[in-house]
Amino acid sequence: MHRRRVKVAASSGLHARPAALLAKAAAAQGIPTTIAKVSDGVPGEPVDTASIIGLMTLGAHQGDEVEIAADEEAAVDALAELVSRDLDEDVVLR
Numbered sequence: 001m002h003r004r005r006v007k008v009a010a011s012s013g014l015h016a017r018p019a020a021l022l023a024k025a026a027a028a029q030g031i032p033t034t035i036a037k038v039s040d041g042v043p044g045e046p047v048d049t050a051s052i053i054g055l056m057t058l059g060a061h062q063g064d065e066v067e068i069a070a071d072e073e074a075a076v077d078a079l080a081e082l083v084s085r086d087l088d089e090d091v092v093l094r
Helices: 016-028 053-057 073-083
Strands: 002-007 031-037 065-070
Touching: 002 073, 016 053, 016 065, 016 073, 031 073
Parallel strands: none
Antiparallel strands: 002 065, 031 065
């Protein structure tokens, strides 16, 4: 299992538009991925990264650290790159 920690860059955190964009990108990976909010250096309960509702229930705000996990490093890297961008301002996903 590959894991990577990254800070949430979106000004609204992982809510609404950023959650929808991240969930869509996670689903496109074709493998299960999870994301957990890190508090005091310890990841909380992971949720399915492809679930908009799951992402919104994390309560991850701008500047919060999250841990993304998947069996494939490329999937983790792709999703971590998205979380580290301000998805509130980005208009195009690559």
